[in-house]
Amino acid sequence: MSSADQNPAIVSGLGAARGLGGDVRGVLAIPTFRRLWAALCFASLGDWLGLLALTAYAQALSAGSYKQENLAVAAVFLLRLAPAMVIGPLAGVVADRLDRRWTMVAANGFRFVVIATIPVVGQLWWLFAATLLVESASLFFIPAKEATVPNLVPRERLEAANQLNLAGTYGSAPVAAVVFVGLSLLARLLGGTDSEQALRPASVALYVNSFAFLVAAVVIARLREIPPHPPRPADEEPSAWRALVDGWKYVGSTQVVRGLVFAMLGAFAAAGAVIGLARTYVRDLGAGDAGYGVLFFAVFLGLALGMAFGPRLLAGFSRRRMLCLSIVCAGIALAFVALVPNIVIAVMFTVLLGAFAGTSWVTAYTLIGLEVDDEHRGRVFASLNVMLRVVLVGVLALAPLLAAAIGVHRLTPTDEWTWTLSGAAITMLLAGVLAAVLGVVSFRAMDDRPGVPLLADLVGALRGRPLPEPGRQPVATGFFLVLEGGEAVGKSTQVQAVAEWVRARGHEVVVTREPGGTEVGAKVRAIVLDPGTGHLVPQAEALLYAADRAHHVGTLVRPALERGAVVISDRYVDSSLAYQGAGRALQVEDVARISRWATGGLVPDLTVLLDLPAEVAAARRQARDGGAGDRLEAEPTDFHERVRRGFLELATSAPHRYLVVDATEPAEAVSEHIRQHLRAVLPLSAVEVAEQERVRREEAARLAEERRQHDEERRLAVEARRAEEAERRRAERERNDAAMQEALRQAAEQARLDALAAEQAERERLERQRAEREELERARVEQERLDAERAEQERLERAERERVELERVERERAERAERERAEREREEQHRAESAARDDGESRGAPLLRTPPRLEDTAPLDDASDAQTRELTLVDEIFSMGFHTERADDETAEEGPSGSTGDERVDGDSDSSRGWLR
Ligand SMILES: Nc1ncnc2c1ncn2[C@@H]1O[C@H](COP(=O)(O)OP(=O)(O)O)[C@@H](O)[C@H]1O
Ligand SMILES: Cc1cn([C@H]2C[C@H](O)[C@@H](COP(=O)(O)OP(=O)(O)O)O2)c(=O)[nH]c1=O
Numbered sequence: 001m002s003s004a005d006q007n008p009a010i011v012s013g014l015g016a017a018r019g020l021g022g023d024v025r026g027v028l029a030i031p032t033f034r035r036l037w038a039a040l041c042f043a044s045l046g047d048w049l050g051l052l053a054l055t056a057y058a059q060a061l062s063a064g065s066y067k068q069e070n071l072a073v074a075a076v077f078l079l080r081l082a083p084a085m086v087i088g089p090l091a092g093v094v095a096d097r098l099d100r101r102w103t104m105v106a107a108n109g110f111r112f113v114v115i116a117t118i119p120v121v122g123q124l125w126w127l128f129a130a131t132l133l134v135e136s137a138s139l140f141f142i143p144a145k146e147a148t149v150p151n152l153v154p155r156e157r158l159e160a161a162n163q164l165n166l167a168g169t170y171g172s173a174p175v176a177a178v179v180f181v182g183l184s185l186l187a188r189l190l191g192g193t194d195s196e197q198a199l200r201p202a203s204v205a206l207y208v209n210s211f212a213f214l215v216a217a218v219v220i221a222r223l224r225e226i227p228p229h230p231p232r233p234a235d236e237e238p239s240a241w242r243a244l245v246d247g248w249k250y251v252g253s254t255q256v257v258r259g260l261v262f263a264m265l266g267a268f269a270a271a272g273a274v275i276g277l278a279r280t281y282v283r284d285l286g287a288g289d290a291g292y293g294v295l296f297f298a299v300f301l302g303l304a305l306g307m308a309f310g311p312r313l314l315a316g317f318s319r320r321r322m323l324c325l326s327i328v329c330a331g332i333a334l335a336f337v338a339l340v341p342n343i344v345i346a347v348m349f350t351v352l353l354g355a356f357a358g359t360s361w362v363t364a365y366t367l368i369g370l371e372v373d374d375e376h377r378g379r380v381f382a383s384l385n386v387m388l389r390v391v392l393v394g395v396l397a398l399a400p401l402l403a404a405a406i407g408v409h410r411l412t413p414t415d416e417w418t419w420t421l422s423g424a425a426i427t428m429l430l431a432g433v434l435a436a437v438l439g440v441v442s443f444r445a446m447d448d449r450p451g452v453p454l455l456a457d458l459v460g461a462l463r464g465r466p467l468p469e470p471g472r473q474p475v476a477t478g479f480f481l482v483l484e485g486g487e488a489v490g491k492s493t494q495v496q497a498v499a500e501w502v503r504a505r506g507h508e509v510v511v512t513r514e515p516g517g518t519e520v521g522a523k524v525r526a527i528v529l530d531p532g533t534g535h536l537v538p539q540a541e542a543l544l545y546a547a548d549r550a551h552h553v554g555t556l557v558r559p560a561l562e563r564g565a566v567v568i569s570d571r572y573v574d575s576s577l578a579y580q581g582a583g584r585a586l587q588v589e590d591v592a593r594i595s596r597w598a599t600g601g602l603v604p605d606l607t608v609l610l611d612l613p614a615e616v617a618a619a620r621r622q623a624r625d626g627g628a629g630d631r632l633e634a635e636p637t638d639f640h641e642r643v644r645r646g647f648l649e650l651a652t653s654a655p656h657r658y659l660v661v662d663a664t665e666p667a668e669a670v671s672e673h674i675r676q677h678l679r680a681v682l683p684l685s686a687v688e689v690a691e692q693e694r695v696r697r698e699e700a701a702r703l704a705e706e707r708r709q710h711d712e713e714r715r716l717a718v719e720a721r722r723a724e725e726a727e728r729r730r731a732e733r734e735r736n737d738a739a740m741q742e743a744l745r746q747a748a749e750q751a752r753l754d755a756l757a758a759e760q761a762e763r764e765r766l767e768r769q770r771a772e773r774e775e776l777e778r779a780r781v782e783q784e785r786l787d788a789e790r791a792e793q794e795r796l797e798r799a800e801r802e803r804v805e806l807e808r809v810e811r812e813r814a815e816r817a818e819r820e821r822a823e824r825e826r827e828e829q830h831r832a833e834s835a836a837r838d839d840g841e842s843r844g845a846p847l848l849r850t851p852p853r854l855e856d857t858a859p860l861d862d863a864s865d866a867q868t869r870e871l872t873l874v875d876e877i878f879s880m881g882f883h884t885e886r887a888d889d890e891t892a893e894e895g896p897s898g899s900t901g902d903e904r905v906d907g908d909s910d911s912s913r914g915w916l917r
Helices: 008-012 020-028 031-061 066-097 100-121 124-152 155-190 194-221 240-253 255-284 288-313 319-339 343-371 374-406 423-446 454-462 491-504 519-529 538-563 573-583 588-599 614-625 637-653 667-681 686-842 862-892 901-916
Strands: 409-411 419-421 479-485 509-513 566-570 606-611 658-662
Touching: 020 031, 020 155, 031 066, 031 100, 031 124, 031 155, 031 194, 066 124, 066 374, 100 124, 100 194, 124 155, 124 343, 124 374, 155 194, 155 288, 155 343, 240 255, 240 374, 255 288, 255 319, 255 343, 255 374, 255 423, 288 319, 288 343, 319 343, 319 423, 319 454, 343 374, 374 423, 479 491, 479 538, 479 573, 479 637, 491 509, 491 566, 491 606, 491 667, 509 538, 519 538, 538 566, 538 573, 538 588, 573 588, 573 637, 606 637, 606 667, 614 637, 637 658, 658 667
Parallel strands: 479 566, 479 606, 509 566, 606 658
Antiparallel strands: 409 419
């Protein structure tokens, strides 16, 4: 069972009613813690300085290319994170097994030596190796330290101790930054080469760092009060591996611790996302380096605020609930940072994010200290350390990749508004959601107030009035009111007044008194008060009062209370404590024990102590009764003064159960005092409950009505808005439709016009084509006609020419025939004449000319006459000039065959011959 399970009130009520300053002073008042804390602060300062120096040193040693420098710096970071994953768990086991003080001393001594060697060696490889070694040593130191703190401070101061530790660890970072900047400036003033200027401050810072570790080692070595390690029987010492597995198993199997781990992982995922993406995110918002700086400042401011004030603000709130709630809120704040595309608002949410993260950080540390037993604490811190680093490295590495993969998205919820979400923003949103989910998961795993509504619990804690645990609410079991005080202080007077007032509120009121509230009691009263009883040993007196009381409580008071009545008693146990204890000088504790036994531990809900100086009381009694009074009234004044002081002491020891009233005031004023107090504490009577219920119901009905009306109004408004929106949309749609229709109509019209134009053009084209065709046709026909004409002409001409030729040939033939005939005739004649002469000569025949023979001279008829005439005419025409043309034609008609006019003439001679035949 964890320690918190044993006493949840401690966890829930931590720091309540105490201020932070008081807490811090209180925890610093513990000398061992104070010295350890101072040493740790110094070591932290050195550590931060060392980190800055190492990166600067690595950069300076690898000076050359930009890439190399960046790689060197990245290597330093990587080497600082890497060992946690490898030997982190082992270190936790060691912290749980070795002497914690000497583990811390050895780790710091080792770091002192290794860091000091870095500037001495001055080589990059050694810087890397040393970083690895130093970080490994830190892994042994941290769990030992964390596990020790809860052993040095009381549980109720653990939270303050953690706040101080975290303040020391993280508050030293800015101091280290300032110191480092100062050293760098100094180096610049001293001059030298660039590399000297870079190396010198880094070397000095490393020496300071080394020295800080030495101081821490020495201080811790002298803190002998640090418990070595949790006591464990020697034979149960498990192996290192077993211990490691046990540690992880412990985390896995202990629901609360698992919840804690989930919560812290959520917080770290969110933090890692912010660190890994801040630069891109700020750039995406266009806020530049200054924006980046402001955002980081905002984170640290928030962290500081959360660590300092978060737990204090909710002093009475369950720490488990606080852890989960702050992580869920941190997740939500991160989601808002991611979603708001405005650097100013983002910075505000970043402060909130930091505040919630800071609160959860302190709370988680406190819870581990409170809830994890000493035996496992080192391993739990170590396991947590490993997981946190894994998550941190994972998120640092993955977040930018994821952001790049997601890319930039633009949403346009409305026409006027475009919402740009960068990959960085979306990744941060995812991380925020993851953190919130882990917060919820943790809440489920570790809620320590099931049944108490979270919101009401939170509001109660904020108002400083935490809700009681369920099942512990006071049940309506009546109310026991007692009036106490010395003699004649006005108890009877007030009992009556109060009884009347309470009765008027609807309660059943039982007025009673001690001694003598019952019949038996009356007999006892007679014994104890009758002066005739004489001396009674104080013990007997005390026992008689106790006897009366036992019977009184058993037979009257309890039954009345159980009925729910308000019992108002004039005197009760306190009278015994004051009279028999303080007055008779019996041991008050003895008297109390008898009374407790007699009453079964029944304690009044309220005791009204009427305080009056003894003399005043005596005067009143004298005025009331006269005479000497009863056995006790007869006691001397100093007895009554002792009794009065006895009453007052009782009231002081338990102030919440008493109302001390100055009884010198008038009776009415005293009554009013009592009434006023009763109004706050007296339970409601059945009548009042009914009345209240009625009022509540009426109020509820009124509220319901109001809500209904409000809802109705809202519904109507929403409907109206919706209708308006729908109308607007409809109108817009109609407008769009109309525009579309118009566009369509115009397009159709255009298309129609275009079609018409095209048709027209086509018609014209066809017309043109037809006209052209006709024209061509006409031209062709004309051409044909002309060709035909020409052919005819040519034919005629040719015929003419042939005819002429024929005629010429004919004429020539005729002429030739004529000439031949004439020749023959002449020959004939000549022959005849020669014959005749011969004859004559011979016979002397007359020289008579023989007429030409008909067959020789007249073969031509009239037609041939006419033809002859015609040919003659053509010849004449030819002779007048056609001859040349004809010759030309004949030349033109000579084909490539090279046919000659003679051949042509020969060719044609057939036809001309035919024609002649
Ligand atoms: N506040 C008061 N101031 C003055 N006189 C008072 C006051 N209260 C009561 N008395 C008177 O003092 C006397 C004693 O009061 P009482 O109620 O009988 O005291 P008790 O019951 O304590 O003995 C009575 O005479 C009462 O009238
Ligand atoms: C109840 C009780 C009363 N007494 C004394 C105180 C009173 O003197 C006496 C009760 O007397 P009572 O007349 O009831 O008181 P008062 O005079 O104030 O009205 O008994 C004790 O000593 N021890 C007790 O436990």
